[in-house]
Amino acid sequence: MNRRSIHSYTWIPKWSTKDGAYAAERAAAFGYGQLVVPIRDHDSIEPAAIAALCERAGVRPVATSPLQVDNDISSTDPEVHRRGVERHCAALALARDMGADRMGGILYSAFGKASKVPSDANFQAAADGLRIVAERAASYGMLLALEVVNRYESNLINTAEQAVRMVKLIGADNVRIHLDTFHMNIEENDLLGALELAMPHLGYFEIDQNHRGRLTEGSIDFAPMLRRLKAADYRGLIGVEAFSSAVSHPDITAGVASWRNLFDHGDDVARDGQLLLDQHGL
Amino acid sequence: MNRRSIHSYTWIPKWSTKDGAYAAERAAAFGYGQLVVPIRDHDSIEPAAIAALCERAGVRPVATSPLQVDNDISSTDPEVHRRGVERHCAALALARDMGADRMGGILYSAFGKASKVPSDANFQAAADGLRIVAERAASYGMLLALEVVNRYESNLINTAEQAVRMVKLIGADNVRIHLDTFHMNIEENDLLGALELAMPHLGYFEIDQNHRGRLTEGSIDFAPMLRRLKAADYRGLIGVEAFSSAVSHPDITAGVASWRNLFDHGDDVARDGQLLLDQHGL
Structure with a gap:
């Protein structure tokens, strides 16, 4: 099982079956075997279609x-x-x-x-x-x-x-x-x-920069934590997450308060994450 | 002019003339020459009494x-x-x-x-x-x-x-x-x-830990920034700020979302700040 996961909002404005198919395809293209699918408005979730689009792309959905x-x-x-x-x-x-x-x-x-x-x-x-x-x-x-x-x-x-x-x-x-470095950076002593x-x-470790933008630009040094996960032979999921006002729907932007354009295209985020995880053998 | 400032909410639940007198006295006891006085509800602000209590304690008010x-x-x-x-x-x-x-x-x-x-x-x-x-x-x-x-x-x-x-x-x-390290830690690349x-x-540099609690416990390393201020011969204010649910009034706690008891008494925060600034000759 591929343990790498990425949030669909890296690429798409808001969850929909149609846009989700694109996110699944991009996730797979960068070696992510799992894709975060947010369950918000239950009526708009089409489980069978989501199962099909994920299977087509070769990824598994991670529900929130x-x-x-x-x-x-x-x-x-x-x-x-x-x-x-x-x-x-x-x-x-x-x-x-x-x-x-x-x-x-x-x-x-x-x-x-x-x-x-x-x-x-x-x-x-x-x-x-x-x-x-x-x-x-x-x-x-x-x-x-x-x-x-x-x-x-x-x-x-x-x-x-x-x-x-x-x-x-x-x-x-x-x-x-589920630990997410964006949140840890605000609340943890260390x-x-x-x-x-x-x-x-631990079942999910999510890599998310201090401002939630590009993983390569920001103040959090992920390396010590990734080395620790590797040393512990951690078997859970490792995820990548980022938000940009240039990508997100206004509802999502308002939800996570991502007012700034921190990247133009999710491919850049996915590539950053891929290199980072490759580097650490995770 | 003493350029060290500290927020009155380090000690008191909410601004009032009576509690403010105590905060001013504690600020002065730890060598802070300026005390942050929030102007929220204009009707409850008593300027003459505040001027008097500050003069008595030997501090100057910093209005927000x-x-x-x-x-x-x-x-x-x-x-x-x-x-x-x-x-x-x-x-x-x-x-x-x-x-x-x-x-x-x-x-x-x-x-x-x-x-x-x-x-x-x-x-x-x-x-x-x-x-x-x-x-x-x-x-x-x-x-x-x-x-x-x-x-x-x-x-x-x-x-x-x-x-x-x-x-x-x-x-x-x-x-x-006015830069505050708590906010910078969330938003700045570096x-x-x-x-x-x-x-x-720059007119105000505020030292505030990543979780806004004790300055000595947290992930932000203030030293490089304090050294830079010293090297630049910075002449503006340098402030200390922290919040704890054990000190703040529920309205203030809700305002700044400080749900946790991160210190029991403001004196500990004031002492941390005093030592830190002394150490850097600021």
């Missing part, structure tokens, strides 16, 4: 699924919490049908800037909900990967340490941690230390 | 003034734009009366996550509005300092390069650039290169 404030699985309001679990279960079925063997992203809370410090009860609610979702995922032979994100995208899990605590609280074999801490539970 | 979406100076809606200019002029009078000789912060747009990529017209509107505000500031013998912030706090000026462009477009002698670029216009 965000929550909103009205279906926040970390909410202590039973209705809101329940809607979060249900949304995730519905997304899991779509992911399975498109041929994905994992679902990731900010699975543990709403996506977006929060309004207050989370309570222990919020953390527990997320764990209880995700235990149910993990069981469903296991019945499909799928993994869950919890993405650690920065303070502006969630208040619940901003560090590897918090993610490890959550994984232990859920206590399911098929729950992994990037390599955070990787070390998450390593026993 | 944010804008909201309904008084965004970068708006192309003439009414919204006009309200931005008016708000800044009102804040300037308060700042002058409290004894500040400068006003800074995100002066060029609304504070908070934007919804779209700004246009050239937005950039021009901000410059035109700030030219008027700068003239008013000059008549008070005051400086303006434009803070470069990350993508989640404004869409208009996220890099030193954009700030230089704005300063040149305004074309007033009393407009300076922190030292960004400092170099801004240097001819």
